[in-house]
Amino acid sequence: MKLYQKAPTPSSRRVTIFSKLIGVELDTVEVEIREGENLRPPFSDMSVNGTVPLLVLDSGECIAESIAICRYLDLAFPNQQNLFGTSAVEQATIEMWQRVVELKGLYVAFQAFRNISKVYEDRENCIEEWGHESKQRVTDFLPELDARLAQSPYLAGDALSVADITAFLMLNVVQGGLKIELGSDLPNLKAYFDKLATIPEFS
Ligand SMILES: N[C@@H](CCC(=O)N[C@@H](CS)C(=O)NCC(=O)O)C(=O)O
Structure with missing residues (x-):
């Protein structure tokens, strides 16, 4: 599993803060968005919205949108943090x-x-x-x-x-x-x- 991101961007940080809070370590790949790397293949072929962050699973499935990625991590790595709530x-x-x-x-x-x-x-x-x-x-x-x-x-x-x-x-x-x-x-x-x-x- 790899997280494609640009580390200081707010949307990438939504995922990295979340993953740290639930104790999941992510392998990351930096995408040079200011240079337009996100707009060109191979990134643009993997991402439905062409933006970072993007989570690529070992199965090859790609999940874009920071909150969708957080949802995936929360369910795939059960934890006690309840960041999406329980009841x-x-x-x-x-x-x-x-x-x-x-x-x-x-x-x-x-x-x-x-x-x-x-x-x-x-x-x-x-x-x-x-x-x-x-x-x-x-x-x-x-x-x-x-x-x-x-x-x-x-x-x-x-x-x-x-x-x-x-x-x-x-x-x-x-x-x-x-x-x-x-x-x-x-x-x-x-x-x-x-x-x-x-x-x-x-x-
Ligand atoms: N709704 C998206 C927003 C993603 C987004 O806007 N990412 C910005 C960085 S914060 C980006 O990739 N910008 C490059 C561009 O717009 O070309 C999410 O939450 O993942």
């Missing part, structure tokens, strides 16, 4: 926060970064105005997360879950790529980010 209500609550933070946070932050920085202008039409609108939308989403974290130590409740991995990576893009500060108006979100940053597997 029906836990699983649904984790899925709910995972989707909220992905759709209103991580992917909006990606759009902001890609369209403002134009890092991928060799492969997509970058619209700077859309980048700035996306940056505003993700900025507006942060108080919603702050309010949730005033009530709950982790996004989906009392325990760490896959939704927190997504939130952590979103907050990295927000602060790093987009230079949005988690200021004194977002005390719960800042404390949450600092708490997650101390977990060794998140480094």
Whole structure:
């Protein structure tokens, strides 16, 4: 089994943080995405979406999409971490926060970064105005997360879950790529980010 990735990218890190938390060591292959290696065979022949990460099983089956890969690892390597939850209500609550933070946070932050920085202008039409609108939308989403974290130590409740991995990576893009500060108006979100940053597997 091999994980094709670009180590520092948020989507690759979703899988590597998850796999470390459940104690699964992965063989990795670096894909030079800035140089377009992901857009050409052999990678493009293996991946349905042409992006990293991609998990290639020993059987030759290929699994794209970071959350699908995490789901596979969680089921293929039984563990006690419950990062996708156990009871029906836990699983649904984790899925709910995972989707909220992905759709209103991580992917909006990606759009902001890609369209403002134009890092991928060799492969997509970058619209700077859309980048700035996306940056505003993700900025507006942060108080919603702050309010949730005033009530709950982790996004989906009392325990760490896959939704927190997504939130952590979103907050990295927000602060790093987009230079949005988690200021004194977002005390719960800042404390949450600092708490997650101390977990060794998140480094
Ligand atoms: N929904 C996908 C997103 C994957 C994605 O956007 N990967 C980026 C790196 S974070 C990538 O491969 N970018 C290269 C490109 O867009 O050409 C997932 O979660 O796996």
